[in-house]
Amino acid sequence: xxxxxxxxxxxxxxxxxxxxxxxxxxxxxxxxxxxxxxxxxxxxxxxxxxxxxxxxxxxxxxxxxxxxxxxxxxxxxxxxxxxxxxxxxxxxxxxxxxxxxxxxxxxxxxxxxx
Amino acid sequence: xxxxxxxxxxxxxxxxxxxxxxxxxxxxxxxxxxxxxxxxxxxxxxxxxxxxxxxxxxxxxxxxxxxxxxxxxxxxxxxxxxxxxxxxxxxxxxxxxxxxxxxxxxxxx
Numbered sequence: 033x034x035x036x037x038x039x040x041x042x043x044x045x046x047x048x049x050x051x052x053x054x055x056x057x058x059x060x061x062x063x064x065x066x067x068x069x070x071x072x073x074x075x076x077x078x079x080x081x082x083x084x085x086x087x088x089x090x091x092x093x094x095x096x097x098x099x100x101x102x103x104x105x106x107x108x109x110x111x112x113x114x115x116x117x118x119x120x121x122x123x124x125x126x127x128x129x130x131x132x133x134x135x136x137x138x139x140x141x142x143x144x145x146x
Numbered sequence: 147x148x149x150x151x152x153x154x155x156x157x158x159x160x161x162x163x164x165x166x167x168x169x170x171x172x173x174x175x176x177x178x179x180x181x182x183x184x185x186x187x188x189x190x191x192x193x194x195x196x197x198x199x200x201x202x203x204x205x206x207x208x209x210x211x212x213x214x215x216x217x218x219x220x221x222x223x224x225x226x227x228x229x230x231x232x233x234x235x236x237x238x239x240x241x242x243x244x245x246x247x248x249x250x251x252x253x254x255x
Contacts, residue, residue, distance in 0.1 A: 072247060074150065074244075074245040074247045074248070075189075075235075075245035077243065122188070122189070134179060134194060135191070135243065136188075137188040137189045137190070139187055
């Protein structure tokens with residue numbers, strides 16, 4: 033248990049569906065992140081939020097829409113996804129948005145787009 | 147561009163030592179992290195190096211040479227539970243981590 037909880041753990045959705053991934057951290061951290069992990073590929077940073085403000089959007093397609101209502105919760109809204117978006121989506125948090133602060137990861141949501 | 151290279155897979159026997167190398171070429175450097183990720187689980191933090199040299203933590207040690215853009219993670223007295231993927235990550239600037247693709251370590255009896 034890392035203190036970062038993601039739901040659901042597994043999700044299968046059609047290309048026309050709309051779904052949301054949820055992340056909650058109980059560590060009192062101020063920065064939260066979304067990463068995409070595809071098989072045999074490096075983790076790709078998608079979004080960074082620091083004190084609820086989005087500070088990074090790493091050229092992510094608009095079919096992925098993040099939302100950070102407070103420092104403890106982070107959502108990733110999905111719509112009209114493509115099969116190549118199938119991957120493990122990891123949420124992470126860190127104490128602050130700094131260069132040497134370790135990130136704590138959730139267990140991820142395994143997304144399959146059919 | 148950003149580039150972090152590490153071997154895809156390594157196999158070693160229980161009780162042995164394995165060294166996982168990581169080379170990086172990044173536009174910025176604020177430290178290098180190693181994470182362990184078991185199948186189906188979250189990556190967990192193992193070590194952080196920002197200065198040159200060796201950091202030892204029990205059976206795990208991590209080394210950094212900034213001039214060579216090189217790090218390694220040393221796993222000693224391997225146990226079956228050490229079978230996992232090991233991720234090398236560079237903090238390139240505030241809030242940004244560049245990850246390698248991971249090295250799958252297989253420990254055999």
